[in-house]
Amino acid sequence: MRGVLSSKELRPVYVGVLLLLLAVGADVFFDPSGALLYLCYLPALLVAGASVYRASLRNIRRGEVFDENFLMTIASIGAFAVGECAEGIAVMLFFRVGEFFEHRAVARSRAAIRALLDICPDTATVLRDGSEERIDAEDVEIGDLLVIRPGERVAVDCTVTEGCSAVNTAAITGESLPLDASAGTLLQSGFLNQSSLLYARAIAKSEESAAARVLCLVEEASENQSRQESFISKFARVYTPIVVCTALLFAILPPTALFLYDGRLLFRDFFFHALTFLVVSCPCALVISVPLSFFGGIGAAASRGVLYKGGYCIDALAHPDIAVFDKTGTLTRGVFSVTEVFSVGMEDAALLSLVSAVEHGSDHPIATALCAAVPSVMRAEGFQEHAGRGVSATVDGATVSVGNLALMREVGVAPTPIRGEGTVLYAARDGVYLGAIRMTDTLKPEARTALDALRGLGIKKSVMLTGDRRDSALAVAKALSIDECRYGLLPAEKYGAIEALKKQGSVLYVGDGINDAPALTLADVGVAMGALGSDAAIESADAVITTDELSRLPLAVRLARRTVRIARQNIVFALSAKLIVLLLSVLSAAALFPFNFSPYLMWIAVFADVGVAMLAILNAMRCGAIKKEKQL
Amino acid sequence: MKFKYEITGLDCPNCAAKLEGMIAKKDGIDSVKINFITERLTVESEADEATVTDTVTKTAQEFSPKVNIAKK
Known part of the structure; x- marks a missing residue:
């Protein structure tokens, strides 16, 4: 706190306070009158207001009239001129202190957001000609050998060449489990090496690496305004002129009317009240705090693996009515695994091993998945692919065929078809049926849990759209209690389905971003999962979840909601503070209160200006605060 | 060409918008954007870097001596 109070910005305030006290002392003891009284107070006014007056003169020369400096100039000099000398000065001092804290609040909230995004190191250690050199991250060339010590962050995207270590990827993926890195592992810039030394080969320049892409996305996001932000900037443009004109009319019309009516001279009173209008006519609290709320929200989400593309996405994500999901890769892992084995006359394990040996001859995704899941101990040779039906090979001198029912018929067996979800592989050896694998x-x-959480957040309807077959689709929909399931869709039909759903409410579409770019674009808000690598997905989505964990989705909605709520609070709070001051000053000018507010009005007004701005900024900072939230 | 600067010393987004307007009117400036929150000034211009930096710095000084511009 001491550091704050000794800030250079506050010096004129201290001097001003001193001069003001002296002047008040002189005023009380010597009771000067006329010009002498003004002379007493003049030094304090000049010291307190100097920089504000200078700024306002500069603006007037440029033809910019309505800014807070100008308004404070008129208000303080006006109060001074009508004989409220101490008041004029004190209000100026108060304003300066308020401004000072307002600036500090902005700086703090900027620093807080920067800290969230400070994920990319400035330097990197490279091995050149056998010796280590510490260079700027920007100067790392593709192909350089990087030395990454424990506790250091990865400066550019690279592939590990030597060493084994646990790596924290949270800054980029939001994932809390560490990654086990060894030779061949891809590291993205922003990853944090935790346990032991790694050597890695750079595969991208720093500006094209993951951390730079995230930063770039976040910075651009602050330029895509939300509804609240564009409302505020439009409002700010008309607000000041309107208040200033009202102040002017207020200073002239009512007292003139009263004078004409019963000859009372109240010009001075009304002029003084009109000054308070001017003080609250700066829309600063709004124009700072609302974008700051949104940027705070964007920053907080980014540090947890959710990238919003802008304020407008936060808006849309805060209250979706219908959640639409792509199936494969979004609700499911997109990786096939063995769920059932139906063997005939042999051990399940033996059948799996045999089928796996034969499937080594195919590069169909299902074959690849099976081979990965079941390591084969047998050797197959003489592979023969039957396009669209399966594969056969020779194992221990016998011909083994693995594939669909059509292939089985070709080799002369007719097993009972096995129905249900997924894909069924049938196997036969030398014309004898061996069984099947689902x-x-x-x-x-x-x-x-993610879907339940979304329902808890008020999503009215969940829909799944998939190109997959009926059985597989219905099984997933049932397991997740999805309300509506459409299967066997072509990409164009998915698009049409979303178009129809949009008539029922605001549509949130969640996909893996690989082949559903049109759907992502069409939906009111599109979220791409695990898609940081795909430019097309980032381009078409409104928000990107950097991992493929669905649990981030309710988190994204909740963070969006919190951000919108705080931004709204700020709008309501700042506007009503100003309105109250305007009302107070009208009512007290008209002497409609039993209690006379007039002596305090100027103070209340300055507080409604800078004090409210500061409180609103502090409130906005909550958006960027990372709270330990309950696990979703 | 796009030129990026760090801009500090602006008081509020209102001021940022005003300075943006002033820079936009200068010769040779195609587009200008000030991001108040990230304190980033981006200018597009056909002119060379020295000229753009000069224009931008001078305009900022004219706007307010408190504003500081540094090349990113």
Whole structure:
């Protein structure tokens, strides 16, 4: 606090207070009159207001009249001129102190947001000609060998060449579990090496690396205004002129009318009250605090793996009516695994091993998934692919065929078809049916809780759109209690479905961003999951979740909601403070109160200006605060 | 060409918008954007860097001596 109070910006305030006390002392003891009285107070006024007067003169020369400096100039000199010398000076001093705290609040909230985004180191250690050199991250070239010590952040995207270590990826992916990095692991800039030394080869320049992309997205996001922000900037443009004109009319019309009516001379009173109008005519609290709220929200979300593309996305994400999901890769892992084995006359394990050996000859995604899941101990040779049906090979001298029912018929067996979700692989050896294996795409483990959380947040309807077959689609929809499920859709039909849903309410579309860019764009708000690598997805989505965890989705909605709520609070708070001051000053001028507010009006007005601005900024800072939120 | 600067010393987004307007009127400036929150000034211009930096710095000084501009 001492550092704050000794700030250079406050010096004129201290001197001003001293001079004001001296002047008040002189006023009380010597009771000067006329010009002498003004002379007493003049030094204090000049010291307190000097920089404000200078700024306001500069603005007038430029033809800019209505800014807070000008208004404070008129208000303080006006009060001074009507004989309220101490008041004019004190109000100016109060204003300066308020401004000082307002600036500090802005600086603090900027620093808080920057700290959230400070994920990219400025320097990197590279190994050149056998010796280590510390260079600027910008100067790292593709192909440089980086030395990454424990506790250091990765400066550019790179691939590990040597060493094993646990790496914290939270800054980029929001993921809290560390990544085990070893030779071949891809590291993105912003990752934090935690346990031991790593050597890695740079594969991108720093400005094209992950951290730079995240920063760039976040910075651009602060320029895409929300409804509240554009309302405020439009409002700010008309607000000041309106208040100033009202003040002018207020100073002239009512006293003139009264004078003509019964000859009372109240010009001085009304002029003084009109000054309070001027003090609250600066829309500063609004124009600072509302964008700051949104930027705080963007920053807080970014540090947890949710990137909003702008204020307008936060708006839309705060209150969606219908949540529409793509199935594969969004609700499910997009990776097939063995869920059932139906063997005939042999061990399940033996069947799996045999099928896996044969599937090594195919590069169909299902075959690849099976081979990854079941390591084969047998050797197959003489692979033969049957396009669209399966594959066959020779194992231990016998011909083994693995594929669909059509292939089974070709090799002369007719098993009972197995129905249900997923894909079923049938196997036969030398014309004898061996059994079948069901492979299904598994649900993401957190899908159920994430959907329940969304329902808890007031989503009225959930819809799943998929190109997949009926059985697989219905199984997923049932497991997650999805209200509406449409299957077998072509990409164009997905687009049409969203168009229809938009008539029922605001649509949130969640996809993996790889082939659903049109749907992401069309929906009221599109969220791409795990898509930081895909430019097309980032381009078409309104928000990007950097991991593929669905649990971030309710988090994204909640953060959006909190941000919008705080921004609204600020709008209401700042506007009503100003309105109250305007009302007070009208009512007290008209002497409609039993209690006379007039002596305090100027103070209340200055507080409604700078005090409210400061409180609103402090409130806005809550948006950027990372609270330990209960697990979703 | 796009030129990026760090701009400090602005009081509020209102002031930022005013300075933006002043810079936009200068010769050779195609577009200008000031982000008050990130304190970033982005200018597009066909002119060379020295000229743009000069124009921008002078305009900022004219606007208020408190405003400071540094090349990013």
